[in-house]
Amino acid sequence: MSRPVPSSSSRQRRVLFVTTEIADFIKAGGLGDVSAALPRALKPTYDVRVLMPGYRQLLTAGRPIVHVASLPARHDLPACEIGRLLCEDGLIVYVVLCPELYDRVGNAYGDELGVGWADNDIRFARLAMAAAEIVNDASLLEWQVELLHLNDWATGLTAGYVRWLGKRYVPSVYTIHNLAYQGLFPVERLAALGIPSTAFHIDGVEFHGQLSFMKAGLSYASHVTTVSSNYADEITSAPLGCGLEGLLKKRALEGRLSGLLNGIDDHWDPRTDPHLAPNFGINDWHGKRANTQRVRRMFGLAPSSGPLFAVVSRLVAQKGLDLTIQVADAIVQAGGQLVVIGRGEYVIEQALIAMAALYPGHVGVNIGFDEGEARQIYAGSDFLLMPSRFEPCGLSQLYAQRFGSLPIAHRTGGLADTIQDGINGLLFDDMSLETYRATVLRAFDLFRATDLFYAMRRASMAGRLHWRQAVIPYRRLYADLLTEAIVRSDDVVTRR
Numbered sequence: 045m046s047r048p049v050p051s052s053s054s055r056q057r058r059v060l061f062v063t064t065e066i067a068d069f070i071k072a073g074g075l076g077d078v079s080a081a082l083p084r085a086l087k088p089t090y091d092v093r094v095l096m097p098g099y100r101q102l103l104t105a106g107r108p109i110v111h112v113a114s115l116p117a118r119h120d121l122p123a124c125e126i127g128r129l130l131c132e133d134g135l136i137v138y139v140v141l142c143p144e145l146y147d148r149v150g151n152a153y154g155d156e157l158g159v160g161w162a163d164n165d166i167r168f169a170r171l172a173m174a175a176a177e178i179v180n181d182a183s184l185l186e187w188q189v190e191l192l193h194l195n196d197w198a199t200g201l202t203a204g205y206v207r208w209l210g211k212r213y214v215p216s217v218y219t220i221h222n223l224a225y226q227g228l229f230p231v232e233r234l235a236a237l238g239i240p241s242t243a244f245h246i247d248g249v250e251f252h253g254q255l256s257f258m259k260a261g262l263s264y265a266s267h268v269t270t271v272s273s274n275y276a277d278e279i280t281s282a283p284l285g286c287g288l289e290g291l292l293k294k295r296a297l298e299g300r301l302s303g304l305l306n307g308i309d310d311h312w313d314p315r316t317d318p319h320l321a322p323n324f325g326i327n328d329w330h331g332k333r334a335n336t337q338r339v340r341r342m343f344g345l346a347p348s349s350g351p352l353f354a355v356v357s358r359l360v361a362q363k364g365l366d367l368t369i370q371v372a373d374a375i376v377q378a379g380g381q382l383v384v385i386g387r388g389e390y391v392i393e394q395a396l397i398a399m400a401a402l403y404p405g406h407v408g409v410n411i412g413f414d415e416g417e418a419r420q421i422y423a424g425s426d427f428l429l430m431p432s433r434f435e436p437c438g439l440s441q442l443y444a445q446r447f448g449s450l451p452i453a454h455r456t457g458g459l460a461d462t463i464q465d466g467i468n469g470l471l472f473d474d475m476s477l478e479t480y481r482a483t484v485l486r487a488f489d490l491f492r493a494t495d496l497f498y499a500m501r502r503a504s505m506a507g508r509l510h511w512r513q514a515v516i517p518y519r520r521l522y523a524d525l526l527t528e529a530i531v532r533s534d535d536v537v538t539r540r
């Protein structure tokens with residue numbers, strides 16, 4: 045309690061960014077990257093602080109955590125402490141300290157084998173309730189939250205708790221990074237989680253007879269965003285609306301659904317990335333080739349002058365790995381090679397291992413999650429395969445482009461917004477094996493047309509979608525919501 049809270053300019057408005065991953069400490073996918081980059085990009089303008097669960101990865105990161113507040117048990121949510129951790133660059137991360145819920149071996153959502161924790165409703169309701177309590181009681185952290193920014197289903201209940209417990213209106217932004225994960229639980233859990241039964245209706249948290257954390261966020265947040273404008277459009281109808289298209293369409297018509305494209309930050313730069321040997325920039329194709337040879341060695345591939353294809357992915361149905369497994373033969377027959385790093389569903393892992401066994405020396409698979417290796421693969425590959433069935437934004441293709449690896453992707457979601465066919469990658473329109481295979485074979489022609497290939501590589505490396513630009517619409521949205529809050533708070537006080 046004794047450490048002084050680093051002061052912020054009094055003119056900066058206070059934003060609590062609630063998330064379940066941050067790449068500094070724990071990352072399961074793109075949410076971890078965004079949670080590390082977006083609050084930092086906002087910091088020059090807003091006093092943004094992060095709130096997240098006190099996973100083992102944070103407790104053992106070697107950074108001091110100062111206890112700043114205690115919260116009582118509520119319903120079946122255990123009592124917890126709030127700790128404050130200061131990142132090296134000054135970003136403040138508040139940590140919900142509740143060892144029985146978070147101090148476990150595994151990732152943010154499940155055990156080492158990827159099996160979701162059975163008490164995830166309690167785990168993430170505890171996080172959401174902590175956020176709402178911080179919003180409600182300015183004395184807790186001696187820092188009055190003026191705006192909440194929530195991310196994905198695991199934080200969705202926060203918007204509900206703020207409304208149910210709230211003494212004042214606090215505007216909230218709810219960002220959908222992936223609508224397919226909804227956080228559905230049996231209705232019988234309402235009381236345990238402290239959700240009023242009156243909220244269990246079609247305009248509240250009910251989804252086909254179940255409790256939906258995702259829907260709490262969509263129903264109660266002041267504004268919903270997602271991570272590309274194309275995906276924002278796609279989710280207002282079936283099938284990508286995942287059953288929530290009606291509500292999302294309504295939010296869109298109210299002007300309360302926006303697609304704000306993700307960016308990438310300075311850490312993703314082949315000229316300086318410490319994982320690469322050697323570093324390289326645009327036109328240093330010799331340096332890039334040295335990284336290709338290194339990846340071949342890492343995966344035990346034979347020497348080759350053909351193109352190297354890569355996959356860096358969570359291994360889930362969304363990412364279309366089944367199709368990539370079916371084009372492996374065409375890649376090898378045409379003189380190419382393929383490397384994969386990924387972790388996820390057991391069936392997909394096993395199918396990839398079986399694929400690698402069929403093409404020794406030409407296809408390599410690493411079942412794992414390794415940031416350094418992922419970066420080496422982006423740097424060493426010529427093409428990144430991303431036949432996603434849907435893709436809210438996608439960061440892998442952006443990293444690949446920056447590292448001079450041309451993405452080959454399905455024209456969907458953020459992939460369509462960030463890849464220009466024939467300029468900085470290749471796109472195919474329909475999600476069929478034939479079209480995908482034809483596009484992969486197109487890549488071989490491109491690889492042989494050296495001038496065009498290098499021109500595209502240059503274009504992809506130069507086209508930087510940086511968080512410095514990507515943050516601008518978030519700043520505007522925050523400003524609009526804060527202005528609107530002045531009016532709404534009077535209204536809420538009158539209604540209560």
Ligand SMILES: Nc1ncnc2c1ncn2[C@@H]1O[C@H](COP(=O)(O)OP(=O)(O)O[C@H]2O[C@H](CO)[C@@H](O)[C@H](O)[C@H]2O)[C@@H](O)[C@H]1O
Binds near residue numbers: 073306418
């Ligand atoms: N085996 C492995 N080893 C090391 N690193 C690995 C890895 N597998 C994946 N990664 C890394 O995980 C991240 C993946 O991010 P993406 O945005 O491409 O997809 P994801 O589906 O996780 O994110 C969701 O949220 C983000 C953020 O909004 C959206 O862009 C996206 O469309 C949505 O599905 C990248 O940083 C990638 O390098």
